[in-house]
Amino acid sequence: MTAPATTPDLLYSQEEEDLRAAVRDLLADRCDAASVLARAESGEPHDRTLWKSLAEDMGLAGLLVPEERGGQGAGHREAAVVLEELGRAVAPVPYLTSAVVATEALLACTGEEAGRLLAGLASGRTVGVLTVSLTTAPGDTPRAARVEDGALHGEFTGVADARAADVLLVPGEDGALYAVDATAAGVAVTPRVSLDLTRPVDTVTLDAAPARRVADDASGPVGRALLAGAGLLASEQLGVAEQALTGTVGYLKERKQFNRQVGGFQALKHRLARIWLDVVNLRAAARSAADALATGSRDADVAVAVAQTYASRVAVHATEEAVQLHGGIGMTWEHPAHLYLKRAKADSLACGTPGRHKERLAELVGLRGPSA
Template identity: 70%
Template sequence: MSTAPDPADTSPDLLCTEEEEALRSAVRDLLTDHCDTASVLARTESGTPHDRELWKALTEGMGLAGLLVPEALGGQGATHREAAVVLEELGRAVAPVPYLTSAVIATEALLSCGGDTAGELLAAVASGRTVAALAVPLPTAPGPVAATVRYEGGALHGRVTGVADAEAADVLLVPAADGGLYAVDAGASAGTGPAVTPRTSLDRTRPLADIGFDAVPARLLTDDADRAVRRALRSGAGLLASEQLGIAEWCLTETVRYTRERHQFNRPVGSFQALKHRMAQVWLDTVGTRAAARAAADALATDSADTALAVAVAQAYASPAAVHAAEEALQLHGGIGMTWEHPVHLYLKRAKADSIALGTAGRHREAVGDLVDIAAP
């Protein structure tokens, strides 16, 4: 016997809409044509890890950099649900583009600022012609940030370490010790601009760099950097779970395909009971990650009262799930999985780097405990 839906039920619909599925299909087709794993691997071995042509196709061609920006400010006026779909597909391709850092994290910080300067930057970032990066270390979890840069004499002084995609950025958003958030031209001439020093990064598809400020001119965006940075990191952490979902999905799909094709003792290795159990566990982890990631994206899109909890749950679950999926993919591919030529190591490195980005799983589990008032053992 069917029952009528309860009008008081406010549970979110975590299934993708037709529009979201159409967006997924378009992004996946573009990445299939412009971001094959062989080219990504070759790029990680070059001196230019970021794929600017792919970035141009995603942003100027499809307008994806402006999904979170209102139409009045030059963006698409979409929501975090659509951005989550894009990030899931970028995770499946380990695409070397600064989407999370520019189109999500930096964009959210600018949306919190208001004012003409922030509005002009938002329009530029939404167009994709300007890449922005929030100058905080990649492992920084949502919450208060201890600024290591000070604003004195009309300029910035100090140093920030481990900033993701700083090399690709045209504009840096820098929180300072005086409580302000400042915009800095990353491409300024030597002596007046910031010194960006690349670091040796585990994940070359999202490289890190240290940034030094020695009397660098800056423009004030807001005197409440704490609010802007909190919003940016919360959205970044919530949508990072969708990228991790894409990683897990690729690893599971490719592992199942390989174990069906690879034979031992005249049987597909995927028919062996022990391997079936391991792949079934990865499938369960991936299904749970999908639910948690979609819940976080929906909470961000609707500005739910439970947004902080949804984000913390998503990261607490997605980080270890993506790492486990990538580790199993490498193991179950056997000898070929251990080679540099096979792309599985790209996914393992991205998964491991993501597991400490924007807060570790342990840090987010602590946040869950605090939010639901459950003391740690």
């Protein structure tokens, strides 16, 4: 049952600001640009040490999980703050996929198996991934596995962070939701070339993989997971855009041309002002989506669609401008600008394209398109 529509609270509480400060301090110490670049080149994209610090030591993996089910008992607003900071650092950790999407799917399930898995994800010691393509939008029907004698068969492409997973949550053709151990016989995870080197995508192949039934009806858990993933992705995109702007402003204050600060040229000031205004508006949209999810608002679907319609354009524009305004250095591999651009581009496809969200928004608010 959803709560009645209320005016969203877009302001950050003191507790949320304290959480932001703690996460930012950790990332500044453990996830600087040079280490992210080095990891991207190493072929080992996930930073498991950083994940342990965030998920286990700080308890951030269980923010969405009630205390009685083994979590921290916080909510979507707090998780949104964490994702803002992870976006600012383009941190190579499976927070969105495990602590949000997979966790939300299990929160919609009951029973002993779901409870055990949820406790593992909340502790941070287990990483879970929902085996749907990263591009799947709320309301879409994802690919399902064939079920034969309790084992699963099928191939799932474009699954984010699958190689970091300990458990896979798989929709079955019989309508149920299953859990599969990532190391079980019959499970193969094949890395694919990914634009975003900090959030890799993989192909998951199941060939008679042993499975445990988690829920008889997967539609509710999967729908809830996709909605939360899309809504909180906007906060990550906010962090990406904000850091792109902050880094660019800092660079233009230092860079000189014709014996003048480059940032003092009026044309560049106008471009930066446009980005700043876009970022401010994106913050409002992302906070509205997080608040709607946190309060169980009946307008949560609309708030998420609005945020995702807007977030991708802003993040991509901010990171493209960052590369251009950094000049020659912005085009080099050694500078982190390309990491932000690639994350923004990949995020613009994740959880549905802006066009798909516009279509969904029109459906939700009853706007009919032109007749054929």
